[in-house]
Amino acid sequence: MVDLSVDLGFLRLKNPVLAASGTFGYGLEFKPFYDLELLGGFVVKGLYLKPREGNKPPRLVETPSGLINSIGLQGIGVEAFCKEILPDLAELKTAIIVNVCGEEEEEYALVAEYLSRNKGIAALELNISCPNVREGGKCPAQDPEATYRTVKKVKQATSLPLITKLSPNVTDITAVALAAVEAGSQAISLINTLLAMAVDLETRKPKLGNVMGGLSGPAIKPIALRMVFQVARAVKIPLIGMGGIFSAEDALEFMMAGASAVQVGTANFVDPNACLKIIKGLEIWAEKNKVKKISEITGSLEA
């Protein structure tokens, strides 16, 4: 029997597989497919204070082994989430992580504060890295100082554990990671999507209504892996790795590179049971390789 549990310090997960924000709705969308308690946890779609309309369609373009999206965080807002969705989620014996958004630092803090007043939330993931909500794909995670300020502000507004989600659209991701640590983030999740675009030759227009979007899927895995590796060498807090994880083998690569847990995103669209298959795959791999505790894999890369 393999021990799949992992300890993030502030949160113990029954296994290292979390469903990623923006790909798992508010969780309940996946209830028809499997028992959500089998997951290590899941990160619900990003929430602002108010409901948000999202970006103009088309919002999706498929690229080789990838998907560019420009959803723009359409959603119901924190109040409706806490009233209509959270009571159902809170009963689940799995880690419910809420992705927190904001137009400016103050809004992040207000959303976090609102969520803190509710039961059933294991941690907050600070979404300072969405490329789809500001002009030109800009986000706080592109600047260590803005990252520090946002994390600090949220830290003061909540006692819930904070996971800061980083952007790959930077020159040096370790500088941003260090800023998040200094401001009190208890974990880092990475990477968000890569700023990208696609062109329609016939219309000579961008294929996305919002011109640019975020690339996800297997196409970005090597970049994500490299960034997890770099950040693992720079910080001591737990990392949650993501970016194109479609199999248990992919997940193990991220763990070897330094991730304590992983998030599975785009794969959920292709196969609603993707997370379950990956959990099962981790168990099979560990048994075959005589690994008793999956957490031993974290950072075991010899480089």
Place this chain on the structure above:
Amino acid sequence: MKMFIDRKARLIEVQSWGDYFLFKLESPEIAKLASPGQFLMIKVSETTSPLLRRPLSLHNVDGSRLEIFFQIAGVGTHLLSLKKPGDQLDLLGPLGHGFSLKPEFKEEEIFCVGGGRGIAPLYYLANQLAKIGVHPVIFYGGRSAADLPLKNKLESTGWEVLVSTDDGSLGFKGLVTSLVEKELKTRKPAFLFACGPDPMLEKLAEICLQKNLAAEFSLEARMGCGFGACWGCVKKIRRNGEEKYLKVCQDGPVFSRDEIIWEETKNG
């Protein structure tokens, strides 16, 4: 909403006409739950390229068998067209909110208007309508005769089938919307259902509005997941006094004609 992943739906029969294909698939669980206007998400590749499943509407359900009718429109449908009888397909379904089969429909005429591959869900719908005593009148339009491969199949049911081609190679010469307009001068159907390209649906919405004819349209959209998780397939919809982006996969693909905001939908 109940749905299944059937990873072993056996392809029983393939028919093809140029770019158009009709598949019969054995998938009892999905067949049991399906209703007209719903769709499947079909995996077309074993690899990660193309990455996403493809949304295809149900063309018919007969016992434990599903039918899909599609046209090659890109790499995904091309790969799908290469499947052979005996192959197993990975299906997710039935998905979405289908056509309304209203209890007040009785022994009346109902127009079903399909443009090109948009005919796909209307065959299933007309079958169900016929079962409750309604007289479906099928309008089937395409660019030319080669775009109307289902003409004989539709006619063999005994329903009234009116065809149109842009080039006049078969039936009425002109757009299918002009044919509908022409028929509406003398007939009063109880309802109109349609599926096809957005310009066709937009024109039909205008015609139905003038005639005060209630209608439902099935929209097409690029989809990420097909079951409401990605919010990628939205269209601007007017519902309960609000205008907002609703999911074609979950709130649709069938919408009432007066809900669709065309200025926004056309470009999306």
